[in-house]
Amino acid sequence: MSKIFDVPLYAYTRSPDQDEGMPVRHPVVIIGAGPVGLATAIDLAQQGIKTVILDDNDRVSFGSRAICFAKRPLEILDRLGCGEAMVERGVQWDTGKVFFDTRQVYEFSLTEEEGHKNPAFINLQQYTFEQVLVERIREMQAVGAPIEIRGRNKVEAIGQHDDHVKLEVETPEGSYTIEADWLVACDGANSPTRRMLGLDFDGQVFEDNFLIADVVMKADFPSERWFWFDPPFNRGQSALLHKQPDNVWRIDLQLGRDIDKEREKRPENVMVRLKAMLGDDAEFDLEWVSIYTFQCCRMERFRHGRTLFAGDSAHQVSPFGARGANSGLQDADNIAWKLKLVLKGKAPETLMDSYNTERAYGADENILNSTRSTEFITPKSEMSRILRDAVLDLSAHHEFAQPLVNSGRLSVPCTYDGSMLNSADALAAPDVTRPGSPCPDAPLGDDHLLGKLGNEFILLTIDADAPDSFEEDGVTATRLALSVRDDPTLTLKRQYLGDAPSGVYLIRPDQHVAARREAFDEPHFRAALRRATGKE
C-alpha cells in the first residue's frame, strides 16, 4: 500500500492565470501548503477572501515531522471546520514519564480541563494533519468557497511594491507572473521568500544530532510520552518514544555531536539502534527515518510591507515542547481576521503590525521554552551536564526536583499581554480571561462556548444587559447573551466571573479577549472595538 505522502494530493493543472496576457491580481497569495499555509487559506476563504496557495510540491509532508498537537490549535481547527476530524483520527494521551538510566524519575499528567471540548493533546502524523486540511479545502471548494491550491507552482522571484507583491511562478509548463494585494509566506524554515527578500533569520543552533524514526509495530506500550535521559540502550544520550495512530511509533534518539550522518542513516545501522531500544524480539518496520540538528531562530519582523511571514518561515524551534506547527496555527489564527478587515477597508493597514507584535511575542515565548529544554537535554558544557544530572538524581528521591526536569515544556496558548489591541482590564475576574487571553472553553448544554465565538467580534454578556449588536466604523460586534445558569458545572462562572456578579467581554474573531468590564458601557466598548481594530 502506498503511503499518503507518496501520492499527489493537489496535482498540477493549468490555471487560466497562465494564459492571461497581464499578471492577474489576487487579494491574497500564500506560498506553501504546509500546516500553516493550508490553515491560513482555509481561514481566509471561510471569511470570503479569495485565496490562492502555491506549493512547489503536490503532496503532503514527506514522512511524519510534527506529531503532537495541542488543545489551542485544535480549537482553532474547530473554527476552521476540521478539528473533530483531527481528534477522531488522532491518539489522545495525557501522561508523560521521564526515566534516568533505568529508573523512572518523574511522571506528569496533562490536566484535562473540565468542560473543555478538546483534549490537552492528540498525536497525529503531520501527513495526516495536512491531508485533513486538504480534505477540508476540497469540501469548501465543493460549495464554492474561493480557495485554490496550485501544485508544482514554485515561486522563483518576488517583487515588493507599495500596494502589492509580484510573483514569478515556475510550473511544469513554464513560468508565469501573478500579483497579490497581500502575500503570506508560509514556505517553511528554509523560506525562499526570506532569502529572496534578503532577510535574516537569527538565533541559536544546537550541535547535537537526533535520529528521528517512525516505526510500525504492534506493541502494547501505553499511549504515553516516554523520555529517557542516559538510558542503557543509548548511553550518555536521550531517547523518546511516543505513539501515533495506525500502530506508528515515534522514536527520537540523540546521537551526539560529531557523527557520520550517512552511516547512521543506513537502515542496517538504524535497526541495530532500534533493536537495542525495543528489544531483540520486537517486530517492526521502519516507515521513515531522518537525522536532524535543531535550531531556535526567528526573523526580526514578521511583516515586510505587503508580505507577512507565518509559521516556520518566521520562527523555528527545536521540537521538544511541540511548539512548531502549534504556534504556526496560532499565526494563521491571528492573520486571517486582520487581513480580512484590511482588505475590506474596515481597518487600517497598520493593523497588520499588530500581527507582528502579537506573534513575535508568542515566538519569543516558544523560543525561550524550547531553548531551555534543548539545553537541558543536550548540556553544552561539562558543568551544565553536572547540574543537569544533579537534578535528575535528586528527582528520583525528592519531589522538589521534579519541576526542574525539563524534557520539553509542552505548547500552551499564548496570551497577548501588553498588545496594542487590548483595552485596560476593567473587571475583577480571573486572570485566565484577562485581555489578550484566548477564551477558555466551557460547556453549554450539548454545545460548547467556543463553538459560539469566533470569525466576528462578539460581545459576550454574562448576566448583563447590552444591545443585540453595535457597529463602530464599519465593524460590528454581535451579542452572545449568557447567564451563569447556562452552565451548571460553573466552568463559565469560574473562568469568566470569579467573584464578579456579571461580566461583559469583547471577543475578537480569533477568540482572544479584547476588553472586559462588569457592565456594558457604550463609549467604553466602542473605544475597545476601535482599539482592537487598530484605530486608536
Place this chain on the structure above:
Amino acid sequence: MSDKLILSPNLDNADGFFDALARAHDGLEKSTSDALNARLIFLLANHIGDNKVLDQALKAAQNSGHKR
C-alpha cells in the same frame, strides 16, 4: 520573610558546617565531588525558594571570586 540575602554571619555552627562539608568530599573523585556540590546547591536553593534571594546569592558568588 525578608527577600534580602543574608550576608551577615547566620550559621548556627560555622566551623561545624565547614567541617561537615569538607568531610563529605573526603576521598571522592573530582566528578563525584562536583555532583555532590551540585545536588547540594539545588537542595539549598529549593529551601530558599525566593527567586530574588537566589539572584542575589548568584551575584554575590559571581562577584566574590578571588581575582587571579
